[in-house]
Amino acid sequence: MSLMNIAAIIDRFEPLIIDAMTEQKIPGLSVAVVKDDEVIYERGFGARDCGTGAAVTPDTLFGIGSCTKSFTSLAVMQLVHDGKIDVDDPISKYVPVTLESGRKPISVHRLLTHSSGIPDLGIATLAIAKLLGKQSHLPAIPLASWEDFYTHVNGAGRELIEPGSRFWYFNGGYIILGQIVARTSGISYENYVKEHILKPLDMERSTFLEDEWKKDSDVSTGYDTEGHGDEFRLIPSSHLCDEFAYAGGGLLSSVRELANYLIANMQGGNFRGKRITDSSVLQRMHQVHVYYDVRNQTGLGQFGKSGYGYGWSVSEDFFGYALVNHGGSTAVSSAYLGFVPQLKTGIAALANTGDMPIHPMIALLAMVAGKDPQVDIPYYPRKRHVDRLTGDYETYKGIHKMSVVNRGGLLHVVSKFLGSEASYPLIAENGSTNSLEFYVVTDLGTKRYVNFVVHGNGEVEFFAERCRFHKVQ
Template sequence: MNKNVAELDKNLIEMCKKAKIPGMALIAAKNGEVIYENYVGYRNKAAQLPVTGDTIFGVASLTKSFTALAIMILEEEGKLSVQDNVIKWLPQLTFIQPKTTIHHLLTHTAGYPGMASFHLARLESLTRDPDGRYLFGKIPTTNGAVKGVPDMMEKMNEFDEDFIGAPGELFNYSNECYALLQEIVERASGESFEELMKRMIFEPLEMDRSIFKVADLRTFSDVTQLYAFTKDKKKDAYHSPTWWESGNIYGAGALKTSAKDMMKYLEVFRNDGNVNGKQIVSKKGIDKMLTAYCTTPNENQYGYGMMIGKYKGVDVVGHGGGVKGVSSYMLLAKKEGITITVLTNIAEVAAENLALTVFRYILDLEEPKLGQSAYQLSTEELTKYSGIYQSHEGQKIEVREKENGLVLHIQHNTVTVAPYQENLFQLPDGKKVAFLTDGQGNITGIFRGMRYLQKCT
């Protein structure tokens, strides 16, 4: 590891200050031993209560790997197979293609478009939250409450849109997929999702600060408050106390935990399923989770609840999470024995960049230098990408051409992308935005981050 730890401390503090992050917890370990930790800011700004390694944060979509791990364990117990047809377990679900398997749900390749079904479970929280409309956007409406996955499936069955591809054909990140997996886990095991997580994962790993329900936060001290940005982000973050819940749907993003507990969890993957002498899952199960099964149009790869890729030539896996009051990231470089967790108490900040900054210091890697692509397009050629792109999940992107590039207006943010190759554009941080076409070359949608949005105008 780079010996200048003081410089690393300074860099992280500056990054948090620049991003206006109220509080952050970061822990890095090598071969299971903590080699670096940094706690910046506050879990409660008004009372100036500092963040610690035990501070409980929301982690949002980091939860998905827990759901995938439960599937692996149940498969090894002979209670299900990832090749099982989903209809076998969820016969009342009619909005599903006949050959869709559990594998397709795990890899977000079931062909589902963006839907509001999962967000309907958040409706009570969104309407109760004074900041709900501002932070979420247009709040969905529905007849009848969505409290759990069976209710969500009823709403999915009412959805009147086409699939975006055959099973396995196209990746599109879907909270609904992981909510359905929760229901399969419960039906295959005969246990509630909470009980199963506690028995299979939390207790063996001694993750004693990990829960799903907001109400259970009252039983703990050292819990973060939630913060949000003003519309222009020019002012400091403000306290926005309401946690968003999704009824009894936990498997897509409801976990609340500490950085120390997350480091215990990452040991499962670093150590091939064995932690503290306990074999949580076999090496084969871990290998299945960490295999890249699909590549997104913008060049990301996905396994089971994990992103798979390389960074500066090093094999890495990880996942991020984001929702109101949450930006999180976990990273594993298995061959190097490196694990990193970053948790923050505000949305829309790059927790991944904080993790990668520490990763570079540990392995003495140079900061990546983004090269300029020689690929260029005229303003006339760029015009075909202009328009409104949106999904029923609530996301909307307005794209407009500019000189040798495009401007993307995304809720409260504006970003510029430059041509990289045909139908592929590069963001300032090096990540890609892809445009999809039909057989005649007409633009049909945009793929940004992990989601597909259909072109509307």
């Protein structure tokens, strides 16, 4: 990829970032792009702290959330390579977890791939509620010691299904893996990651420890978000520093240091003459072990069959290449790491709210693959379609009014009549993301068909029952 091509891609990429930050009301975000073994682009956008207005830089520390899971997996696989862990061993060999499915023991492999048969047990939710001071919204479950942790996990026997029978994302499984790392290495999980991954990769400022990041001069303020529209507000917060979240989502880092991590992953474990593991170990981590739809061996992703490796999500057909990636959120900070091994190109992105806009990062990787994201990344055509349909509508002389709104990716019609309001989801008749034909389900359980009409001059109408609504321009 020539310097000219890089510049052209960045010229198209930066407006996508700014548009996403504006739409999602993200105060600050940073990005680094890696090609082969070099950082070819890095930049901070916006403010790391709204109060001081201090700018985000490529060195600004953010919580990376579940992107930590690949570090935990790498730690496990280093110990597998050293003969201290076997991924086929039952986890009860290493930690006091007594859950049994009645047929198969839960193996280390099953925890690595989120196929243990254990559903979410709310451990991350409890940690985040504590961070945000929202414990009153949840049951008062004791979680102050490792004894409490194992009591909570071992008490969930009735929740368990047969290991390997489905993909169930289980944060607690990675906390258990962190404990396996600690027990087999003889040092704490966080110290193991520091000595065996962070230090060799020159990630000297990356840390799990509150007393370390609080001393740093370039650390973001995390922001919880509440409300919508005029009611929207950003609430400043500390970062997630709970030992029961370390191995599942507790690392803080910067895009400059995460770039080193991406280089090592794309260069077979090598970084500036240092090797953190063998290439065969990384290949094992970067391949699908469990498809998201276990029954049909297919994925739910938009780029071919998709599934989970060891700490990484993998899409097998990203325009003819594999895409290895992962997102993360702590509710007040978020992250994305992604790379295309065959193109030796990767991207790291961090933000100081819990909702990282992943689509611009995917768009950049698509451009490197020679694609036009506005056409080839499903998010963008879908967004244009949704934006065209959403808005305020009224009938003849404005007697009846309604709105079409986007809620979590699903269109809803909000009808307004004589001071009362009702909302109904619009369900695409043919399942298409670009449909103009929909139905709503009435209180009686019947389907009522509705449709949009888009005219050549850009005018949009909505036909429902006896009414013909015109979109208000």
